[in-house]
Amino acid sequence: MRYRTQYIIKSLFFSFLLLSASVVIGQESSDGVVQKKVAAIEHPVQSLVQLEPGVFEYDRQQSKQLKLPQGKHYGFTIAEIEAVFPALIKQTTRTYMFGKNTYRTATIKTVDMESLIPVLVASVKQQQQEIEQLKKELQDLKKPVALSK
16 A cells, blocks of 8 residues: 555656656547547747746655656646646645654646647647748749749
8 A cells, every 4th residue: 555655656756758648438439429529729929938848856755755757857747738738737636644653645737748649739739830931932932043043
């Protein structure tokens, strides 16, 4: 039990590396059946540039009971993600052993990093469209120069 609780708590802090798993229950459903309010992601590049990726270490002394992993980690601050993508923030509570027979509860915010992937894809597609448009404009500008020679 204690090992499992420690494992769960550590997993929360690696949320930026974890991938969500889905369980198939006997039959497949089309997206149209299980998804609703499907819409394109608006302004993906503008949203992403608001995030400032960084390198950080957990303050293990501050939260010894949570047994945080040591070393450098890459990610974003919860506040940044919450400001730009509030739906990606999940709040969970975890109980940990604080004394011999004493337990405490910690409320932890985590980021669903997997859900950033569609935003990344949308931003790459948007930038690719802009690149193609700029290439076309460049070709159009070169045509009169080539004709005048």
